[in-house]
Amino acid sequence: MWSLPFVSSALLAVAPAAAFAPHIQHPDQIAMNTYERGVGHFSEWSRATKKEFLIDWQAGKESEWILVQGNEGGDLDSMTAALTWAYHLGHSTLNTSNPIKAIALLQTPTHALDLRPENQLALKNSQMTSGHEDLLTIDELPEDPETLSPKLKGIVIVDHAEPLRKWQKAKILSIFDHHVDRGAGPDASPRIFEKTASCTTIVARQMLDELEKLDEEYHMPHELLELVLSAIAIDSGGLDEDSSSEADIKTSARVLARSNWKKKDLNQVMEGLDDELGDAKKDLGHLGLRDLLRRDWKSDLVDTVSTNTPTVSLGFASIPYSMDYQIDKTEFEELFDWFAIHAAWTAEARVDVSVCLNRYKKDEDGKKRKIREIALVVRDDVRIDQDQADSLFQVIYNALTTNGSITLTPWHRASELAPRQMVWTHESDAGRKVIRPIVEDAVMAWE
Template sequence: MFTNEKWDKIDALYSVDAICGFLAVICPGFENTYKQKENETPPYYWPLEEGVGHFSQWSKSTKRQFVDEIRLGKASEWVVVMGNEGGDLDSMTAALTWSYHLSHLALNTTHTLSQPDPNHPPHPKKAIALLQTPRDALDLRPENKLALRNVQMSPGHRDLLTIDELPLPAEELAKQLKGIVLVDHPQPLSVWEGARVLSIFDHHKDRGNAPDARPRIFEGTASCTTIVAREMLNELEELPKEYHMPHEVVELILDAIALDSDGLKKGTPEDKFTSRRLLKRSNWKSEKLLEVMDRLDNEMKKAKKDLEDLGVRDLLRRDWKGDIVKTKSERYPEVHLGLASIPYSLDDQIKRTLHETTQSWFEIEGQWTKEIKADISLSLNSYKLIKKKVEKDGKQKVREVCLVVRASHRLDENSATSLFNAIKETIDESPFIDAEPWHKVDELEQRQMVWVHHVPNGGRKLIRPIIEDAVKNWK
């Protein structure tokens, strides 16, 4: 019997590299085409089926130029626009939008990232969007796949630059870049701490990072893409002559805003006003705004829920956000904390394992966190429980918090237990979570704990700061 994890390994056998390697054996002459000098982009990579339209061509061309110029030592000429490592539609779209804007904005405008120089002719800025998600994890978000297909991007995400395609390690590249722009994220991951933060656009809590960044905008919109799109439109419309804004970019932005704002039903006035400005530039300009946004929201939500075929490992990594957290411990000043958001109950996920036991789930979780060297992991599960006389639709939102602290990478057994107890005590006593032990808590083993709570907005935005504070204060 094949588990989902075994199917993952089988799928990996049919990668582009594997297929081309096979052809090199059976097809005379293919070997000379397949074999390349080290670090060169294989020629078979680009002739595959391509996306059409200006946006796809620009993205692919920019990616090739970036990779080539980094290898030539020209990193100081580039700005990298990056979202959070979860790689959701909002984060991806915001990064693509702002990088497109920067690359088309001339230096003789009033753009805030650089001072205009009348002695130099206008020319575009070198900017690229980076998805801080491995390429093989992009399709774990089917809504992203649908949105990119709708705007005619190349299949297989070949137009996009992912974290595992960087020509240099992130820590090394960070020190060489002209700078980075953060979207949908308040501070850079630890691997990018060596880079200058030029701008920040976010709809989360301001953590005080990069106070000199310009623009530096923290605003409570439903979608971060709203903020980026508004600033883009403001600067675009101030230009003496607008650069070409393809309808594909506009429609990708509307997809992201629609999904995050529930078709504008939960949108702020800024989400609605910016969406109206964007609609006028789209192929849907003759339609009514709310009808368009409701349709897009339904399409994206339907795709987003199509996760039935994912195994536990893929559910954990599809929306994983983690980084180094500094502690007060002299012996362990840094630990790696990660959080996964999963739209299924733990009981449901357990049924997807080979033996359908609680510890089967934790074994898969342990393999994943060992692979990425996470010391602390939390799986934040959410689902709806059907009950009578509960809410208008008869469903109650239930949330779970699964905590594991692992020894072997940074922590020894005693320290891991101490850290686990500190986090567990924080969750047990937090008035903001009001958590209760899971119904199968007696099946848990050392440094494992699962809670259930019903806080409506009790996802990662609530849990992460609470856990980070507990880890920072651990000695």
């Protein structure tokens, strides 16, 4: 089975950072490969845990299980953090009188996992079974979350501040996040909110702290350790000093010391992983607009103070291209076609409010400027009528344009937009972590 190449110490001094990362295959190439059963302890554990969970569900033993779940965007950080903590919970209690049954749930449909080429590559490098058969995804869950959630022993939330509404009946056992604390699960333990580049950093540090206190350490597969390093590397820019925290650096060093790369230089390993996975992450030219909208899509219901409409559905997409580039990827290469494709996707997702957060770089006078865009659309055909949609659009519009943390400029084609459509540009660092709470708070206050 192909695995990550290792570089001899003789080549260390002259090898580029990329030498420590795997050779990338285009997603289409990987998809064409023959079926490969995963090898190694990590793959075997993941597949066996999935089987055991489904057997217990069939037998009505859901109450014995903890589901460790990341956010529905399903990026490498979220996936790795969930897998890491589920592995730790099960193995750290395996030889005790009260062993824990825990499984990672990816809140991303199986068919959407490969919209993130970096995930596909990282899982292949970790020697997991092709087709993601080792993983439990949301579309494989045998019962609706709203009915399953109160039956479970509990849930652990990673890389997200609070459970999606469909999981709110579940007991929150722990939360690990690097976003804004929304007050969920006040009695959860551990309950850690910390500003780090990667949520996997927080989970891996807690795992190592607890592992080192055990009378006898359990087996830690190198495939999982390398997956952890990959997740931290891509989120921290290879431990770039401007992107990483002290916790990211220290935890990466602790993980590296236990991995098969323990004799390698930390910075070179992390830079190499970031280069290779980053190249894969950018390999999105084959995706159409609909896939770009859904590849990093997060949505949930939000409670309002309105008696007529007590809940509103919000959806957020993050796309690494400008509106102009996205328009060029449509069939007719016209503005109307972007909104037609967008409308078809948001109708399928059944959201009232959608926010597309675009980011790209613009060359100007030999320098690259980082530009962000916010595209806001409010529908009137899901839970709210036209008058309500007009009102809600204005509330969100005001919340975004009067927020002191960002300065928004109308997009250069804003005059061509239809009612309840708006696009702005800005040059702040405010991404989804900043914009989503602004929009959610505005919706919650809407009457």
